[in-house]
Amino acid sequence: MENRGTIQHLINELTKLPGIGRRTAERLAYFILKEDGGLGKSIADAILDVKRRVRFCEVCGNMTEKELCEICEDNRRDRGLVCVVEEPKDVWALERMGTYRGLYHVLMGAISPLDGIGPEDLRIRELLNRIEKERVKEVIVATDPNVEGDATALYISKLVKPLGVPVTRIASGLPVGGDLEYADSVTLSKALSGRRPL
Amino acid sequence: MENRGTIQHLINELTKLPGIGRRTAERLAYFILKEDGGLGKSIADAILDVKRRVRFCEVCGNMTEKELCEICEDNRRDRGLVCVVEEPKDVWALERMGTYRGLYHVLMGAISPLDGIGPEDLRIRELLNRIEKERVKEVIVATDPNVEGDATALYISKLVKPLGVPVTRIASGLPVGGDLEYADSVTLSKALSGRRPL
Numbered sequence: 495m496e497n498r499g500t501i502q503h504l505i506n507e508l509t510k511l512p513g514i515g516r517r518t519a520e521r522l523a524y525f526i527l528k529e530d531g532g533l534g535k536s537i538a539d540a541i542l543d544v545k546r547r548v549r550f551c552e553v554c555g556n557m558t559e560k561e562l563c564e565i566c567e568d569n570r571r572d573r574g575l576v577c578v579v580e581e582p583k584d585v586w587a588l589e590r591m592g593t594y595r596g597l598y599h600v601l602m603g604a605i606s607p608l609d610g611i612g613p614e615d616l617r618i619r620e621l622l623n624r625i626e627k628e629r630v631k632e633v634i635v636a637t638d639p640n641v642e643g644d645a646t647a648l649y650i651s652k653l654v655k656p657l658g659v660p661v662t663r664i665a666s667g668l669p670v671g672g673d674l675e676y677a678d679s680v681t682l683s684k685a686l687s688g689r690r691p692l
Numbered sequence: 693m694e695n696r697g698t699i700q701h702l703i704n705e706l707t708k709l710p711g712i713g714r715r716t717a718e719r720l721a722y723f724i725l726k727e728d729g730g731l732g733k734s735i736a737d738a739i740l741d742v743k744r745r746v747r748f749c750e751v752c753g754n755m756t757e758k759e760l761c762e763i764c765e766d767n768r769r770d771r772g773l774v775c776v777v778e779e780p781k782d783v784w785a786l787e788r789m790g791t792y793r794g795l796y797h798v799l800m801g802a803i804s805p806l807d808g809i810g811p812e813d814l815r816i817r818e819l820l821n822r823i824e825k826e827r828v829k830e831v832i833v834a835t836d837p838n839v840e841g842d843a844t845a846l847y848i849s850k851l852v853k854p855l856g857v858p859v860t861r862i863a864s865g866l867p868v869g870g871d872l873e874y875a876d877s878v879t880l881s882k883a884l885s886g887r888r889p890l
Contacts, residue, residue, distance in 0.1 A: 500738075500742050500757065501746055501755065503738050504735075508735065510731055511723060511731075511735075513716065513720075520781065522710070523742065524779070524780070524781055525710050526709075526739055526742060527742050527746055527755070528800075533705070534740070534742065534743040535743060536705050537705045537706065537708075537739060538736035538737075538739040538740050539736075540698075540701050540702035540706075541732045541735060542736050543698050543701070544702050544721065544732065545724070547698050548725055559698065581722070582722070602726075
């Protein structure tokens with residue numbers, strides 16, 4: 495059918511998004527076509543806006559619309575504290591907490607040989623440069639508590655420690671409000687080995 | 693964070709799509725931001741293209757880029773046979789089959805009082821006009837085999853029969869290649885009551 499060309503093209507493009515299969519893409523494309531409240535145009539505009547205006551902070555790699563992100567620009571922040579995370583969205587998560595007052599460093603991923611991501615694909619060199627140039631007093635590694643995140647944390651600590659800067663890792667254990675009975679055994683063993691004096 | 697405005701706007705727009713929650717929208721927006729192969733722009737363009745070029749056939753309601761869809765324009769089609777479906781994507785499904793040579797009529801939904809969709813919201817009036825004007829010999833109702841689709845089929849048959857045109861309904865029963873043992877009892881009872889002489 496001739497009319498399938500245009501809509502088929504949209505379906506093909508949508509399937510390139512993560513977690514969007516052919517069925518979902520068909521449903522979305524069809525919804526966009528049928529909907530007449532201007533949602534299609536506003537989504538297209540929002541995508542173009544994001545691609546045009548949002549970029550990554552030259553220092554920490556966080557999302558920004560300027561050269562430096564507002565966290566790096568904020569002089570009330572503790573510039574001696576650098577929290578290393580995998581993705582800009584992890585910065586959002588930590589900022590929502592509202593209590594951390596240091597700076598960040600976004601790696602843009604984690605070491606994952608299976609996905610072909612090595613240390614040279616991450617912003618680790620930039621981190622070492624920052625530590626050498628600025629007076630960093632502590633590096634907190636807040637990569638995800640999984641195999642890739644732990645490997646990345648270990649790799650970073652081996653590079654940073656020789657520079658004389660202490661490296662810490664966020665705690666793994668039972669989530670607050672969780673139930674011991676339902677905790678998986680890996681988390682439970684992490685919680686046990688990470689026990690602290692009361 | 694100032695930079696969250698633009699990306700937050702995209703996330704908000706994406707959550708308006710069916711089946712896209714906040715988490716998925718965040719993941720998609722973030723992927724679009726990070727990806728640098730031009731996917732963002734090509735999705736935006738594809739959406740605008742669909743909204744600009746694709747519309748609904750004036751006769752049958754199928755998708756088209758012209759006034760009439762190519763099925764309605766095709767003179768080799770049996771113009772006496774009209775297959776009534778709920779959505780344009782149902783036309784695709786039937787066309788994939790490759791054996792139906794009649795025309796279609798898309799209702800743009802099914803009667804569903806719970807969702808506030810009554811007969812007047814569907815293209816039923818247009819169907820009756822078509823039957824009166826054109827020489828339709830049979831109306832095949834191929835709405836979905838569920839409560840809404842069955843109610844719609846019944847409603848249409850009551851309006852079309854007085855015009856002297858036979859109305860048929862597609863068969864419900866066990867899917868080909870299915871297993872009797874695993875069939876649900878409603879489907880099984882439909883298959884039994886719809887039995888045909890061998």
